[in-house]
Amino acid sequence: MMQELNTFFAMQGYGVYIWSSVLLTIGILLGNVCYARKQLRNAQQISKEKP
Amino acid sequence: MPRWFYQLASPKYFYQMTEGWALWLGVVTAILFTVGLAWGLVWAPIDAQQGEAFRIIYVHVPAAFMSLGVYVFIVINAVIYWVWRIKVADILAASAAVLGAWFTVITLVTGMLWGKPMWGAWWLWDPRLTFELILLFCYIGYIALRNAISQPERAAQISGLWIMIGVVNVPIIHYSVEWWNSIHQGPSINILGESTIHASMYYPLLLMLAAFGFYFITVLLIKARTLCLQREMSASWLKELDNDDART
Numbered sequence: 001m002m003q004e005l006n007t008f009f010a011m012q013g014y015g016v017y018i019w020s021s022v023l024l025t026i027g028i029l030l031g032n033v034c035y036a037r038k039q040l041r042n043a044q045q046i047s048k049e050k051p
Numbered sequence: 052m053p054r055w056f057y058q059l060a061s062p063k064y065f066y067q068m069t070e071g072w073a074l075w076l077g078v079v080t081a082i083l084f085t086v087g088l089a090w091g092l093v094w095a096p097i098d099a100q101q102g103e104a105f106r107i108i109y110v111h112v113p114a115a116f117m118s119l120g121v122y123v124f125i126v127i128n129a130v131i132y133w134v135w136r137i138k139v140a141d142i143l144a145a146s147a148a149v150l151g152a153w154f155t156v157i158t159l160v161t162g163m164l165w166g167k168p169m170w171g172a173w174w175l176w177d178p179r180l181t182f183e184l185i186l187l188f189c190y191i192g193y194i195a196l197r198n199a200i201s202q203p204e205r206a207a208q209i210s211g212l213w214i215m216i217g218v219v220n221v222p223i224i225h226y227s228v229e230w231w232n233s234i235h236q237g238p239s240i241n242i243l244g245e246s247t248i249h250a251s252m253y254y255p256l257l258l259m260l261a262a263f264g265f266y267f268i269t270v271l272l273i274k275a276r277t278l279c280l281q282r283e284m285s286a287s288w289l290k291e292l293d294n295d296d297a298r299t
Contacts, residue, residue, distance in 0.1 A: 008093075011103035017168055018106050021161040022088070025110040028153055029266060033077075036273040043280040047289055
């Protein structure tokens, strides 16, 4: 089982390139979502507090 | 045309009508990403020439597709604003810019991570790579112009002009592999004809393309709603909305 997992993650020696691409993409996309949601919450809070 | 379509052009109705949309679009996005990535990284067969390295296609190609598509989206909205001064068009254009820039960054970086094992170099001054880099500069220029000009209407006009001039880059990037002797491989997705890759690799690629598309719409809506609030801060409809929220 461990051997199969290691083989899968190694990806014939290209694992570093493949997993870096995937993790970088997920990181950027998630970061954008979190930032956008935070900005919306802040704007909604400011609009409620404004007299 | 139904009435709600025209109402979407107003920040007030756009903000109210799109409440809750991002949540459901986000759920669809998450499902598409999960299935698409699992299919592409685990079940899709190994490429005969590139081995496992080809799997970067499942993030690189959708990001590249979106980098061009979002640019065209911004140009269309910039034109709509130029001609008809529809506020929501400018809000959508401004909201899409940062997303488009990030898609371009993902394209370039994943391209480098693919190019190093395949071509032996992180970067080559290949036509497609070079013009994609210029596309990133176009995005950055658009964002910088919008932020540099304090008046929203003036910012929209001047930055809109910049983005419209830069649209010539989009067909250059797309057709560069045909016009020049490029090291970059040809298109993987052929909308008007048969694709060059096998169905077992093609379908997860389409899923990832859909995932990126839904992701863009989800985050665009969140950003556009934020911009609606920021620009309409002193509007009476916003005060009525806050009062309604306070009562419920």
